[in-house]
Amino acid sequence: MEELIHNPDSRFKETSRSLEILEVVSRLFYENGYGLVGMRLIADTVGVRAATLYHHFNGKDDMLFQIALGVTQTFVERLLPILEEAEGSRADRLKAFVRQHIIFRWQRRYWISTTLRDLRALPAIQQAEVVGYLRHYQDTLRDFIQAGMAEGEFSAPDSTLAGFALIGMIHGINDWFSPSGTLTIEAVADLYADMAVDKLLSAVN
Amino acid sequence: MEELIHNPDSRFKETSRSLEILEVVSRLFYENGYGLVGMRLIADTVGVRAATLYHHFNGKDDMLFQIALGVTQTFVERLLPILEEAEGSRADRLKAFVRQHIIFRWQRRYWISTTLRDLRALPAIQQAEVVGYLRHYQDTLRDFIQAGMAEGEFSAPDSTLAGFALIGMIHGINDWFSPSGTLTIEAVADLYADMAVDKLLSAVN
DNA sequence: GTCTATAGAACGATAGAC
DNA sequence: GTCTATCGTTCTATAGAC
Numbered sequence: 001m002e003e004l005i006h007n008p009d010s011r012f013k014e015t016s017r018s019l020e021i022l023e024v025v026s027r028l029f030y031e032n033g034y035g036l037v038g039m040r041l042i043a044d045t046v047g048v049r050a051a052t053l054y055h056h057f058n059g060k061d062d063m064l065f066q067i068a069l070g071v072t073q074t075f076v077e078r079l080l081p082i083l084e085e086a087e088g089s090r091a092d093r094l095k096a097f098v099r100q101h102i103i104f105r106w107q108r109r110y111w112i113s114t115t116l117r118d119l120r121a122l123p124a125i126q127q128a129e130v131v132g133y134l135r136h137y138q139d140t141l142r143d144f145i146q147a148g149m150a151e152g153e154f155s156a157p158d159s160t161l162a163g164f165a166l167i168g169m170i171h172g173i174n175d176w177f178s179p180s181g182t183l184t185i186e187a188v189a190d191l192y193a194d195m196a197v198d199k200l201l202s203a204v205n
Numbered sequence: 206m207e208e209l210i211h212n213p214d215s216r217f218k219e220t221s222r223s224l225e226i227l228e229v230v231s232r233l234f235y236e237n238g239y240g241l242v243g244m245r246l247i248a249d250t251v252g253v254r255a256a257t258l259y260h261h262f263n264g265k266d267d268m269l270f271q272i273a274l275g276v277t278q279t280f281v282e283r284l285l286p287i288l289e290e291a292e293g294s295r296a297d298r299l300k301a302f303v304r305q306h307i308i309f310r311w312q313r314r315y316w317i318s319t320t321l322r323d324l325r326a327l328p329a330i331q332q333a334e335v336v337g338y339l340r341h342y343q344d345t346l347r348d349f350i351q352a353g354m355a356e357g358e359f360s361a362p363d364s365t366l367a368g369f370a371l372i373g374m375i376h377g378i379n380d381w382f383s384p385s386g387t388l389t390i391e392a393v394a395d396l397y398a399d400m401a402v403d404k405l406l407s408a409v410n
Numbered sequence: 411g412t413c414t415a416t417a418g419a420a421c422g423a424t425a426g427a428c
Numbered sequence: 429g430t431c432t433a434t435c436g437t438t439c440t441a442t443a444g445a446c
Contacts, residue, residue, distance in 0.1 A: 017411085033326060035240020039440060052412050054441070116380075117322055121238060138381075156404075157396050161388075165400055168377025169370045175321075176343075176369050183366075191362050195370055199361075200405045222429085244422060257430050259423070 018056045021046055025063050026110040034064055034118035065126045068119055071111035072133040079104055083144050090148045095193040101170055102189040109174045138163060155203035166196050223261045226251055230268050231315040239269055239323035270331045273324055276316035277338040284309055288349050295353045300398040306375055307394040314379045360408035371401050
């Protein structure tokens with residue numbers, strides 16, 4: 001298994017030990033599910049005693065919240081701007097976004113899967129903060145597709161549904177992709193970007 | 206919340222009390238996650254004492270296994286045949302399958318989400334039995350798309366990737382759909398079937 | 411920052427009566 | 429088929445030493 005890129009979110013820059021722990025925790029949550037992972041298992045895997053974890057985090061749910069908020073904020077701050085800042089036509093920019101989105105999701109799959117799967121275990125106010133970023137992402141993509149439809153570059157029966165269809169395609173990849181298969185994640189990203197823009201949203205036919 | 210259709214799987218036909226309990230359990234697992242749902246919470250929600258549950262099931266993991274196997278078997282037995290038995294062209298049959306697939310997934314969303322999210326909590330041999338049905342589903346859809354490409358009715362850069370893209374679109378719906386929105390699940394099913402067949406897999410452009 | 415020790419509650423599961 | 433009672437374990441979290 002390749003190394004996962006460390007989260008460069010500035011919230012962690014002065015406490016890299018916390019980030020190291022969260023890398024371990026996110027993988028344990030991913031593999032076992034939040035509710036089945038105990039503080040003792042986390043401590044054993046990190047290589048400390050359980051009590052030590054409470055020096056770095058307020059509790060198990062605080063770990064989950066930092067994982068969910070960290071990866072969601074980072075996604076919105078680093079990936080969404082591609083839609084406006086990439087080179088070329090609207091179709092070109094959407095393809096660039098889809099490609100980077102897929103690669104990001106694979107690199108951060110432990111954080112992302114944990115977020116989407118176990119978010120409901122958090123208190124409502126913390127859920128709402130994360131969901132706010134997710135909704136902003138959905139809305140931004142819908143508006144981008146809507147604008148492309150108005151300009152005649154995209155075609156879809158409904159911009160909201162087309163946005164969700166595209167998101168669904170992308171989100172499903174981590175459920176089946178394996179780096180030991182015939183395609184790299186970069187190759188999958190390229191083919192999906194083509195399917196999404198040249199087929200699903202095509203205005204040609 | 207509307208009533209969910211009862212699972213007609215014959216495994217439950219002589220013990221409908223078990224099925225009633227699993228309807229409650231699947232919703233608790235869906236809302237809280239398998240690991241965070243205790244036998245006492247299940248018993249309280251069903252309206253019995255915790256010990257009573259062990260008359261119907263071997264344990265909590267047995268409940269999860271019956272949910273996962275039941276809904277997966279039922280899907281394969283009832284939905285996959287639509288691909289061959291529906292009326293019309295290959296494109297027509299795929300549209301019918303997509304529509305029924307989406308409606309089925311919404312009706313059985315507690316069972317299905319629990320299955321896909323918490324399957325890894327089961328012993329490996331039980332996981333494998335469920336995964337066998339899921340792989341059969343993926344393979345059948347891939348072969349159907351492949352055949353349609355050979356006949357010139359479908360077009361895609363890769364039949365396996367196109368199959369996963371379609372599955373991803375469909376599976377994502379339950380993450381955002383709400384019956385209180387502007388579209389019914391049947392309307393979403395129709396629009397997605399059109400997007401999948403006339404756009405994503407279109408051979409026209 | 412990490413440790414030992416432990417509190418207090420909740421966990422899955424079982425025995426045996428009715 | 430459901431109950432009462434309970435066993436032994438594990439859980440999250442804290443207090444306080446180093």
